[in-house]
Amino acid sequence: MKKVINKLSRLGSVALLAAAAWSGSAAAQYPTKPINVIVAYGPGGGTDLIARLIAPYIEKHLGNNARLIITNRPGAGGGIGFAEIAKATPDGYTIGFVNTPNMLSIPIERPSTFGWQSYDLIGNLIDDPGAFTVNTSTPINNLKELAAYAKANPGKVTVGTTGVGSDDHLAMLFFERAAGVKMTHVPYKGSGETRAGVVGGQIMLGAINVGEALSYIKGGSPMRMIGQMSAKRTVLAPNVPTFAEQGYNIESASLRGMAAPKGLPADIREKLVTAVAKAAADPEYIKKAGELYAPIRYLAPKEYAVELESTDKQLRALWKQAPWKE
8 A cells, every 4th residue: 555655646746747847838838829918998099009019029028929919998997908807817818908097996986896906917118197188279278277168167168088987087076176167077988089079079178198198299180288287297298387387286197007817827927027028128119109109117016016006095095085986
């Protein structure tokens, strides 16, 4: 009997060693098929543009003839796409972009199947301040004029955002409270749709992040920013005054980072983290991101987690004081 037990023990050890070797081999060969990259907003928005821009550089640094396929899953303020990333099989073949504050605010305001701890973080790429943008034909040039018009015409200022609980929507609500006005919220599936609404005259005001707005403006869209929500004027828009400079102490920004479903094999997770870090530091990518007016801010997973945890606590405290759900 003792010989049988020893034999079984040796067989078990061999099996474990074989499994470990197979796992290491699988990670070394990864990826062996296309990687689906989910963007929780529509085509043409800031997240979509960055996803399509950085994808070739991630492919380059992953090796093994990696191929990334961008898949847009817009709706519910990003909730549809965030949920799809969270529930995917954690094998490295479904990853995506998670946007703050939407990814944090949705679980606070309503039941959801995800939270920031539902993901294996890969790295943050962008930190884009918010801004208010109008059509160039609109006779409003600053926040003082906007507030005066909104007071004289309650509800007539229509504001396009990327959904309830987004940084755009929160900025609109903060401005309403600070200015003592009432505006009408128009949620869209992405900033590309918001831009179209401003350009086409369907809405009066677009809550669009600085980098996104600049890319549209430089691309020929008849739009102008009347205020940016950064702590100080960004180098991207040095001539646009901050909200604080105009008498409204409002700061808001959108982080756009990459994540995967919780539970990735450690070796595959490390390959993805390394590839994204190298892609984010690639001089060619940085140059092209600058051409898109994308405010780069790379954060490694640990630093990214600290940022998300801090913002999550702030939003939960804010929700208790003044819920933003419409």
